[in-house]
Amino acid sequence: MQPAVEFRNISKAFGAVQANADVSFSIAKGSIHGVIGENGAGKSTLMSILYGYYNADSGQVLIDGQERNIRTSHEAIGLGIGMVHQHFMLVENFTVLDNVMLGTEGGFKLAAHRAETEAKLREICKRYRLDVDPLAKIEDLSVGAQQRVEILKQIYRSAETLILDEPTAVLTAQETASLFEILRLFKEQGKTIILITHKLGEIMEITDQVTVMRAGRVVGAVSTATTSKEELANMMVGRPIQSELPRAPYNPGAEVLNVSGLQLTDAAGVRLLADIDFTLRAGEIVAIAGVSGNGQSELMEILSGMRLPTSGKVAFLGSELPYAKRHDADGLPKTFRDLGIGHVPEDRLRDGVIKDFSVMQNTVFGYQERVKNRWGLFNFDAIAARCAGLLKAFDVRPSDPDLRIGLLSGGNQQKVVIAREVSAKPKLMLVGQPTRGVDIGTIESIHTQLLRLRDEGVAILLVSVELEEVRALADRIIVMSGGRITGELKIEEFDTTRLGLLMGGMRKQ
Numbered sequence: 001m002q003p004a005v006e007f008r009n010i011s012k013a014f015g016a017v018q019a020n021a022d023v024s025f026s027i028a029k030g031s032i033h034g035v036i037g038e039n040g041a042g043k044s045t046l047m048s049i050l051y052g053y054y055n056a057d058s059g060q061v062l063i064d065g066q067e068r069n070i071r072t073s074h075e076a077i078g079l080g081i082g083m084v085h086q087h088f089m090l091v092e093n094f095t096v097l098d099n100v101m102l103g104t105e106g107g108f109k110l111a112a113h114r115a116e117t118e119a120k121l122r123e124i125c126k127r128y129r130l131d132v133d134p135l136a137k138i139e140d141l142s143v144g145a146q147q148r149v150e151i152l153k154q155i156y157r158s159a160e161t162l163i164l165d166e167p168t169a170v171l172t173a174q175e176t177a178s179l180f181e182i183l184r185l186f187k188e189q190g191k192t193i194i195l196i197t198h199k200l201g202e203i204m205e206i207t208d209q210v211t212v213m214r215a216g217r218v219v220g221a222v223s224t225a226t227t228s229k230e231e232l233a234n235m236m237v238g239r240p241i242q243s244e245l246p247r248a249p250y251n252p253g254a255e256v257l258n259v260s261g262l263q264l265t266d267a268a269g270v271r272l273l274a275d276i277d278f279t280l281r282a283g284e285i286v287a288i289a290g291v292s293g294n295g296q297s298e299l300m301e302i303l304s305g306m307r308l309p310t311s312g313k314v315a316f317l318g319s320e321l322p323y324a325k326r327h328d329a330d331g332l333p334k335t336f337r338d339l340g341i342g343h344v345p346e347d348r349l350r351d352g353v354i355k356d357f358s359v360m361q362n363t364v365f366g367y368q369e370r371v372k373n374r375w376g377l378f379n380f381d382a383i384a385a386r387c388a389g390l391l392k393a394f395d396v397r398p399s400d401p402d403l404r405i406g407l408l409s410g411g412n413q414q415k416v417v418i419a420r421e422v423s424a425k426p427k428l429m430l431v432g433q434p435t436r437g438v439d440i441g442t443i444e445s446i447h448t449q450l451l452r453l454r455d456e457g458v459a460i461l462l463v464s465v466e467l468e469e470v471r472a473l474a475d476r477i478i479v480m481s482g483g484r485i486t487g488e489l490k491i492e493e494f495d496t497t498r499l500g501l502l503m504g505g506m507r508k509q
């Protein structure tokens with residue numbers, strides 16, 4: 001049988017960066033094919049070539065054995081290629097039905113056409129067990145449901161090959177399980193799936209074949225049945241990954257953070273946080289575990305000064321945080337960073353970087369007062385020297401200070417944010433989802449940095465939905481559910497079943 005897709009000697013450069021170099025491999029029809037590789041290895045570029053976003057500099061793409069020159073995504077769709085992006089492309093205040101009909105064959109407003117499309121969508125939902133109401137508004141749907149709408153849209157457009165780029169990065173464990181069930185059904189119908197993910201557990205669970213990329217090239221191709229997570233990790237990074245990182249014995253120091261009776265109610269009167277009490281000491285990592293959307297993000301926003309609590313106290317190094325006093329005597333904005341609180345925000349593109357600014361400018365944000373000379377002007381030589389040091393120490397690739405940060409891969413953007421926050425020598429570090437969308441080599445380096453900070457006596461509050469990450473880093477674990485703390489465990493008591501129950505809202509007795 002002809003492969004569904006074949007890449008032959010594909011090359012693509014962006015300026016000096018060779019994003020794809022002589023890439024050749026094929027994807028069997030009716031299979032689930034994993035594509036893995038470090039951040040910046042060239043996976044998204046290759047998929048963008050298949051989907052008609054980019055034109056390759058050289059090489060061919062064959063669909064069902066025929067060479068095709070795919071110049072636009074419209075042409076890709078016409079050839080049965082569908083793509084589900086990391087960031088959904090849906091109109092929030094439209095219904096599912098309207099979103100599916102947008103950009104299709106017109107006749108948008110014809111009632112008969114709408115009714116016919118709705119019936120077809122209901123039929124697809126039934127066949128693929130997609131739990132979606134065609135008349136629901138996008139803004140009312142959970143992230144998992146929005147992703148199902150994207151899949152529904154592709155199936156409606158008769159996709160034969162579906163590309164999924166990091167589809168589980170924003171899903172809960174249950175949502176991931178139901179996505180995989182849909183993918184298996186899609187495969188059973190003889191269709192093909194290309195899955196890009198950094199999670200090797202998922203690769204082992206669902207794929208048939210795996211292609212490994214590094215620095216724009218294919219460095220390995222294996223069938224899943226004959227490989228292991230360790231072998232894949234080794235191929236991706238070019239060296240073995242340490243499963244356990246070294247850390248000093250647990251020896252916490254003085255209290256750094258004391259949160260008591262914290263409450264947060266939104267404008268509509270909904271309680272987002274209720275009775276939050278905990279302490280954090282120097283030299284320890286406390287992880288807040290929980291299914292996303294249970295108050296962790298709001299807590300981090302309050303502790304970093306991005307949001308005011310409704311009531312309660314937050315003491316940092318023995319003094320209450322100045323929520324009311326937002327400016328100092330000169331009228332300059334007072335940030336919690338100036339007090340010694342570092343923050344790696346969970347949504348790095350929204351709160352961590354300014355995409356259109358250079359890497360160097362991004363290494364200064366939040367700390368601009370510290371890089372001025374005695375006349376109050378920016379000391380550009382010092383900024384450049386500091387930036388060069390950070391890019392080297394944190395292995396940011398490419399290490400070009402003048403590049404717009406939006407052009408770096410997600411993992412490398414994250415390294416810049418962490419470098420900026422760590423280099424300011426905080427006493428307390430707030431870290432939200434530090435390794436979302438980040439490759440395993442980079443996860444190792446981010447984890448090593450965080451453990452080093454802990455060993456140096458920094459208090460770290462980590463919010464993570466990844467239990468593996470919690471296990472790798474935490475000294476103590478606090479579980480949140482429904483805006484409340486439902487339990488606390490020492491790391492020796494780590495137990496996924498117990499954590500699962502607490503995350504589901506079962507209170508500790």
Ligand SMILES: Nc1ncnc2c1ncn2[C@@H]1O[C@H](COP(=O)(O)OP(=O)(O)OP(=O)(O)O)[C@@H](O)[C@H]1O
Nearest residue numbers: 014019038039040041042043044045407408409410
């Ligand atoms: N439009 C662009 N302009 C300049 N450079 C780019 C552009 N798109 C990608 N790159 C660069 O090409 C290289 C490959 O990037 P690509 O996004 O394909 O990697 P990836 O394997 O998908 O990474 P990730 O796992 O982080 O998503 C990177 O070095 C990236 O910075």
